[in-house]
Amino acid sequence: MTDVWQSAMDHAVAVARKAGQMVRDAVGSLQKEAVMLKSSSVDLVTQTDQKVEELIIQSVKEKFPSHCFIGEESVAAGEVCVLTDAPTWIIDPIDGTTNFVHTFPFVAVSIGFSVNKQVEFGVVYSCFHDQMYTARRGRGAFCNGEPLQVSQQRDIQQAIIATEFGCNRDPETVDKIFSSLKRVVTIPVHGVRGAGSAAINMCMVASGCVEAYYEIGIHVWDVAAGSLVVAEAGGVLMDVEGGPMDLMSRRVLAANNRSVAERLVKEIDVFSVRRDDAAS
Incomplete structure (x- = not known):
């Protein structure tokens, strides 16, 4: 990683902390x-989501005026969601907005940074727990400066799996989500959990307290930063059908190792979602 990317990462950590205070x-x-x-x-949004994203983007624009952005609230307001080779900040100002609204304390600021469509660093700040997760490509993953390592558990029957219900209440989609859940629970696994934040779920995988996390319907800003935290902690990322993970596909499976991931793939009842980069 060049010095300029280190400077960008230092800025991401500082602005994530400031955003977390907000x-x-x-x-x-x-x-x-x-x-x-x-x-x-x-599918909730608050004025704070919008203010936090504005804070992050404005501060980055001042320091790195040539860089591009993909921000959850910017896209919601009509900006195109396209990932190019240019240096791009991928921002979720509040990952876990529903949690935030209910003061359920799993809320994160998520900032990923990609170059040539590859995430170079990721920063996830768990605001209420004051936990700063960071990862740099090829240089490891950390929480508050301490190295992260995925779980060494290879037996899925002794695993905890994380997933979410998402915000699509279409009955057919809900049936698919519960079908997957039933199949995973009856493997059987030790348990199924969900923090209500994709970024925090991925950091739980990286931390070793959860063996895997899967979800269909998330967005690139939910997973860009967390995906690198998982990878740099020794985990694996793939599509829910077993292929390579595609940041724009809105499908993710993050696991501590390939055998757990491949076992989970067999149980996920897949449904279709519109890609983040689909033409509007």
């Missing part, structure tokens, strides 16, 4: 804050 400060005024809807009645 998120914590906003909790006290949540009763007054307008909660808006995006794609459905359970």
Whole structure:
């Protein structure tokens, strides 16, 4: 990694911490804050999401004016979601907005940085736990400066699996989600968990307390940073049908090793979702 990317990563860590403070400060005024809807009645966005993204993008533009951005709220406001070879900041200002609205304390600021469509560093700041997860390509993954290592468990029957229900309430989609859940639970596994934040779920895999995480329907800003944290902690990433992970596909399977991942692939009842980079 060149010095300029190290400078960018240092900036990402600093601005993520600042954004996290903004998120914590906003909790006290949540009763007054307008909660808006995006794609459905359970796809929430707040003024804080928008303010935090604006803070991050403005601070990055001042320091790296030639860089590109993919931001959750920018895309929601109509910006195109396209990943090019150019240096690109991939930002989820509040990963776990529903958690934030309910003060359920799994909320993260997620910042990924890609060059040539490859994530070069990832920063995930778990705001309420003051945990800063960082990863640089080829240089390891850390939480608050301590090295991360995935679980060494190879027996899926002794694993904890993380997943989420998403915000699509279409009955056919919900049936598929529960079909997968039933099949995973009856492998059987030790348990199924979900933090309500894709980025935090991936950091749990990297930390070794969860063996795998899968989800269909997430977005590139949910997983860009976390995917590198998993990879640099020794984990594997793939598509839910077993191929290579595609950041724009809205499908992810992150696991501590390939055997656990491949066993999970057999149980996931796949459904189709519109790609992030599909023409609007």
